[in-house]
Amino acid sequence: MMLSLSRLRRCSAVPFLMALFFAASFSIAAAAAPASGAAQPTIPLRVSLGGGEGYTIGVIARNDSGSLLVDLDSMTRALRLSLRVAGGTLSAEEALNSPGSILVVRAGGAFVRIEPRSRLDAPRMLQLRSAPRLIGERLFMPVGDAARLFSLWLDRDILYSQKEGMLKAWMQPRPKARSTASVGSLATPQQDTSSSAFAGPTRIVGIAVEERANGAIITMTASGAATEAVVLQPDASGKAFCTLKGASGDIPALTKTFGQGVVRSIRPSDTPEGLRFAVAFDPEAQVIAPMEFQKSQTTNRYRLLVRSEADVKALRESEKTRRIASVIQQDMEKWKLDTIVLDAGHGGKDPGAVGLKGTREKDVVLNIVRDLGSIIARKWPGVRVVYTRKDDRFIPLHERGKIANREGGKLFLSIHANANNKRSMRGAEVYILGPHKTKSALDVAMLENAVISQEADYQDRYKGYTQEHLIMSTMAQNAFVRQSTSLAQEILRPIDRSPTITNRGVRQAGFMVLWTPSMPSALVEVGYISNAQEEKILRDRQEQTKIAYRVFQGLEVYRKNYEASRLAAMQR
Numbered sequence: 001m002m003l004s005l006s007r008l009r010r011c012s013a014v015p016f017l018m019a020l021f022f023a024a025s026f027s028i029a030a031a032a033a034p035a036s037g038a039a040q041p042t043i044p045l046r047v048s049l050g051g052g053e054g055y056t057i058g059v060i061a062r063n064d065s066g067s068l069l070v071d072l073d074s075m076t077r078a079l080r081l082s083l084r085v086a087g088g089t090l091s092a093e094e095a096l097n098s099p100g101s102i103l104v105v106r107a108g109g110a111f112v113r114i115e116p117r118s119r120l121d122a123p124r125m126l127q128l129r130s131a132p133r134l135i136g137e138r139l140f141m142p143v144g145d146a147a148r149l150f151s152l153w154l155d156r157d158i159l160y161s162q163k164e165g166m167l168k169a170w171m172q173p174r175p176k177a178r179s180t181a182s183v184g185s186l187a188t189p190q191q192d193t194s195s196s197a198f199a200g201p202t203r204i205v206g207i208a209v210e211e212r213a214n215g216a217i218i219t220m221t222a223s224g225a226a227t228e229a230v231v232l233q234p235d236a237s238g239k240a241f242c243t244l245k246g247a248s249g250d251i252p253a254l255t256k257t258f259g260q261g262v263v264r265s266i267r268p269s270d271t272p273e274g275l276r277f278a279v280a281f282d283p284e285a286q287v288i289a290p291m292e293f294q295k296s297q298t299t300n301r302y303r304l305l306v307r308s309e310a311d312v313k314a315l316r317e318s319e320k321t322r323r324i325a326s327v328i329q330q331d332m333e334k335w336k337l338d339t340i341v342l343d344a345g346h347g348g349k350d351p352g353a354v355g356l357k358g359t360r361e362k363d364v365v366l367n368i369v370r371d372l373g374s375i376i377a378r379k380w381p382g383v384r385v386v387y388t389r390k391d392d393r394f395i396p397l398h399e400r401g402k403i404a405n406r407e408g409g410k411l412f413l414s415i416h417a418n419a420n421n422k423r424s425m426r427g428a429e430v431y432i433l434g435p436h437k438t439k440s441a442l443d444v445a446m447l448e449n450a451v452i453s454q455e456a457d458y459q460d461r462y463k464g465y466t467q468e469h470l471i472m473s474t475m476a477q478n479a480f481v482r483q484s485t486s487l488a489q490e491i492l493r494p495i496d497r498s499p500t501i502t503n504r505g506v507r508q509a510g511f512m513v514l515w516t517p518s519m520p521s522a523l524v525e526v527g528y529i530s531n532a533q534e535e536k537i538l539r540d541r542q543e544q545t546k547i548a549y550r551v552f553q554g555l556e557v558y559r560k561n562y563e564a565s566r567l568a569a570m571q572r
Contacts, residue, residue, distance in 0.1 A: 050172040069140040095408030107134035110223040111205040200224040204249035216262040218304040238281040247275040341409035344369040345416040348394030353419035355535035365415045371548035412521040419530040426531040430488040431523040483520035491554030
């Protein structure tokens with residue numbers, strides 16, 4: 001909930017709030033929140049999301065010997081992508097192109113690596129025109145090169161306008177027939193054949209294995225000068241060795257282990273002669289010696305061609321089976337519950353409901369969401385958790401659903417705490433999107449939706465909306481109504497077993513925060529902060545963690561049933 005009890009009473013005197021209940025999706029230009037501590041120079045990044053929507057945000061920049069550099073961490077966050085930074089390495093994730101990919105950038109590295117989330121796609125290497133520099137704890141690149149890097153990775157138009165002194169990004173997909181020439185390109189190892197691209201120490205920056213029906217192709221990508229190789233053919237134990245003279249590389253990153261296929265493992269090690277790769281084969285693959293070694297004359301790539309005995313008829317059957325399995329795997333990946341979006345209600349200038357003892361809803365639900373996210377990360381390491389907010393900041397209602405869509409969410413869960421002038425009211429409720437069926441459901445939705453009065457120009461922005469918008473949005477959500485209802489029911493079941501919070505059932509109403517997400521969605525009211533007894537429970541840190549765990553128990557049952565039903569449907 002979003003109002004204190006005194007504000008709740010005033011709300012009924014504002015007729016315009018009745019119209020707020022019927023708002024649909026809308027546009028906004030979001031400005032960057034000021035950073036804490038000393039101000040840093042920034043360059044504006046204007047992001048267009050399509051449909052007239054977008055925002056402008058500052059990216060940390062610095063001038064270095066007449067060259068304008070931008071901070072890759074800051075630029076990644078400005079594009080609203082998740083990332084990790086440690087030891088001069090930045091790993092950023094995107095879900096704009098299903099199923100998404102991970103970009104790995106290292107300080108001083110001549111190449112960046114793009115790892116697809118799908119096992120069916122091969123990694124890509126991009127060669128940089130200028131290596132990222134570690135300045136303090138931040139990675140910087142020339143602004144034009146950074147724009148081209150993000151443009152090629154995300155397959156979106158991102159460029160730097162020197163005339164306007166700003167970065168521009170269009171996050172809608174490029175037309176299929178459009179070339180990337182208009183935004184420039186980074187040289188890939190296959191494209192850059194200049195002698196300057198192959199200067200300096202030889203360093204192996206990537207290794208990939210392509211399985212074939214009659215063997216495998218092992219490809220090693222390098223930076224620096226070309227080198228020679230010494231190859232020792234497979235021995236009786238099924239192990240071969242390839243040493244690249246004078247080369248070096250990141251041993252952990254280049255180490256590979258495979259559960260199936262001709263090649264079972266590749267383990268590099270440093271030797272006085274150079275970087276040596278020990279390649280172990282499946283003993284039943286019947287590898288034929290000699291292996292063939294190839295060095296590209298125009299690119300800095302090396303290949304080991306591995307052949308095995310082949311039965312043509314068996315190969316055809318194997319290939320047919322592989323293609324069928326590939327299609328099934330793609331469907332499974334598509335429907336797999338691998339990204340959950342958690343939304344802590346209110347925040348920043350909007351405290352939400354305030355109890356008699358001063359307990360603020362925005363603080364309670366943020367703690368519960370953080371606890372729930374931690375539990376999911378610990379229990380389900382393969383599931384990505386996306387937060388609409390992880391700290392005390394104001395996020396407009398419509399933007400929360402857009403975050404869920406942009407991040408490829410498979411489930412959206414918004415956490416709130418209720419309030420009512422009738423202080424005896426208590427208990428938890430779970431809502432799904434739909435026309436209200438009771439006055440109490442309408443009252444709850446009205447109060448939650450009233451948060452839009454905190455947004456600039458809200459009277460003009462929401463002018464003229466009618467119940468038709470609720471009907472249209474509900475129709476769009478009908479595709480997920482069964483899953484949303486199941487989600488709501490499973491979340492409430494563990495609450496039934498709670499000795500402190502009672503269960504008031506599953507309801508439906510027109511919550512704006514549920515209108516935008518294109519996925520199963522629910523809004524959980526964990527209790528009434530206006531009730532003295534429940535306020536005491538909701539402000540207790542240990543009780544907040546217990547509530548989060550009970551919600552997780554419901555998610556656990558929902559996930560099991562959901563994935564089982566999807567798998568059964570695909571096997572029919």
